[in-house]
Amino acid sequence: MTTTLYLSDLDGTLLASDGTLSAVTRTTINRLVADEGLLFSYATARSYESARVVLAGLDVRIPVAVYGGALIVDGRNGEVLARHGLDGSVVALVLAECRARQLPPLVYEFRDGRDWVRWNRAEESAGTRNYTVSRAGDPRMRPVDSWAELPETDVFYLTIIGGREAIEQAAEALVAPLAGRAHIVVQRDNYFPDEYWLEISAVEANKAVAAAELQRHAGAARLVCFGDNNNDLPMFAVADASFAMANANAMVRGAASAVVAANDDDAVVHQIALLHST
Incomplete structure (x- = not known):
């Protein structure tokens, strides 16, 4: 069979x-x-x-x-x-774009044998808050206090959550510079229908x-x-x-x-x- x-x-x-x-x-x-x-x-x-x-x-x-x-x-x-991890130059580019557009990202880092979630708690969006509140008690959650503290190495995934227009515009701005360097997906949140997710990971x-x-x-x-x-x-x-x-x-x-x-x-x-x- x-x-x-x-x-x-x-x-x-x-x-x-x-x-x-x-x-x-x-x-x-x-x-x-x-x-x-x-x-x-x-x-x-x-x-x-x-x-x-x-x-x-x-x-x-x-x-x-x-x-x-x-x-x-x-x-x-x-x-x-x-x-499958992201190159540090890709992460730096995405973080710069997010900061310029005031779209705070969630940055996923693999260090010390496990995954961690970093975000700048000084500039949370509604989408970021929905994400972190729904994961209260999750051992991965490790906020930082500034953009400068967000990691650029050992990162394997980035997520930006926001309104449809803002997310689609950010994705459009990143398509050309990330071509062949990262995989980009935009999709609607299943539980908060007014929110959209921009997900960035390695090509593989x-x-x-x-x-x-x-x-x-x-x-x-x-x-x-x-x-x-x-x-x-x-x-x-x-x-x-x-x-x-x-x-x-x-x-x-x-x-x-x-x-x-x-x-x-x-x-x-x-x-x-x-x-x-x-």
């Missing part, structure tokens, strides 16, 4: 619209993994720490992709297996490369992907079959092999159960 890796995005896809994992999804995946050897993994813009909390009780036995593919980690304990740090790495780790011959937002498009392009949620944006729905029901209807696990049984 041909082995298949089922790879899902989290927010807006595997998770319900309130950011939780349903009992139906948890129970069904756990049963298929334990009883039938299902190969299941996820690729998310979340950190492992954040994903671990919302996926509590889910049996994930193989590596997963976090930070949009910037890190590949062990799905059981978060041990980093692969990392995208869900297409991550999907290939995870498929190799799993030893699977086929790849089936599920997603709802722009950062899922790269993995759709390399999948043997791709499924967009009914709640996905039009671009994602158009790129998918098929459209399934919405995330609030446990569509991912129902489709996996159907495919795995045939």
